[in-house]
Amino acid sequence: MLEKNSKLIFIGDSVTDCGRDYDAEPAGWGSLGNGYANLxxxxxxxxYPEYRIMVINKGVNGNDILKLSARWQKDVLDLNPDYVSVLIGVNDVWRHFDNAVFQQRDDLVDLALYRQKYQDLIDQTKPQVKQMMIMSPAMFEPNRQNPMRAQVDQYRQVAEELAHKNGLLYIDTQKAIDHFLETTSSYILTQDRVHPGDYKGHMLMANTWLNAIDFDWKRGQ
Structure with a gap:
């Protein structure tokens, strides 16, 4: 579904960042990190070499929807992309379960704020691009009754609802992860249930993303 000579931005948190060089030239050496965006x-x-697709990674470690919103103009709109793929939400949930709870922070993102800020980003971006892709926040946790997984599912449902409401492409990475977990332990892909540990987990995500845009893996054969 991508057009030739297009610019594609991946933006999100550490799952997208994956050690990219923040000082590198966009789409240059080191700029894509070692994760699904690179794959x-x-x-x-x-x-698809003749398509000349420019891929830019704008993931930043630790981002939630608030931090993402604060840099949206600079890291997305000012770059004039044709396509924007967003993966955000797991940190919005994680902060409810990690040391932030004991720090009694007042900047935790509840479900209503997540929905509001996400819709704001969509409103700013949709008129200026050919398509936005909404990737579901996800966990490598098979137990859907687990408190954190259950809350991630709530935020994932909001992301899906907003994608459908706004006519955006929804990419259900959680569904792909759940299918993997039906037969194989999460420890094959991750140590903390959130970050893909190496290329295996990121390959799962990249494959899901590419299939969603009708990528032809047999092209050229």
Whole structure:
């Protein structure tokens, strides 16, 4: 579904960041990190070279929807992308379960604020791009009754609702992860149930993203 000579931005938290060099030239060496954004770029370059798709990684470690919103103009709109893929939400949940609870912080993002801020980003961006892709926040946790997984599912449902409401492409990474977990332990892919530990987990995410845009893995054969 991507058009030739397009600019594609991936933006989100550490799952997108994956050690990218913040000082690198956009789409240049070191700029894509070592995660799913890099794998998507590799697939697009290798199998669709004539499309000349420019892939930019704007993931930042620790981001929640508030921090993402604060840098949206600079890291998305000012770059004039054709496509924007967003993965945000797991930190909005995680802060309800980590040391932030004991620090008694007052900046935790509840479900209503998450919905409001996400819709704000969509409103700013949709008129200026060919398409936005909403990736579901996800956990590598098979027990849906687990408190954190249950809350991630609530935020994931909001992301899905907003995608459908606004006519955006919804990419259900949680569904792909759940399918993997039906037969295989989460420890094959992750140590903390949130970050894909290596290329195996990121390959799962990249494959899900590429399939959603009708990428042809047999092209050229």
């Amino acid at each position: 998507v770029n590799a697939a697009l370059t290798a199998l």
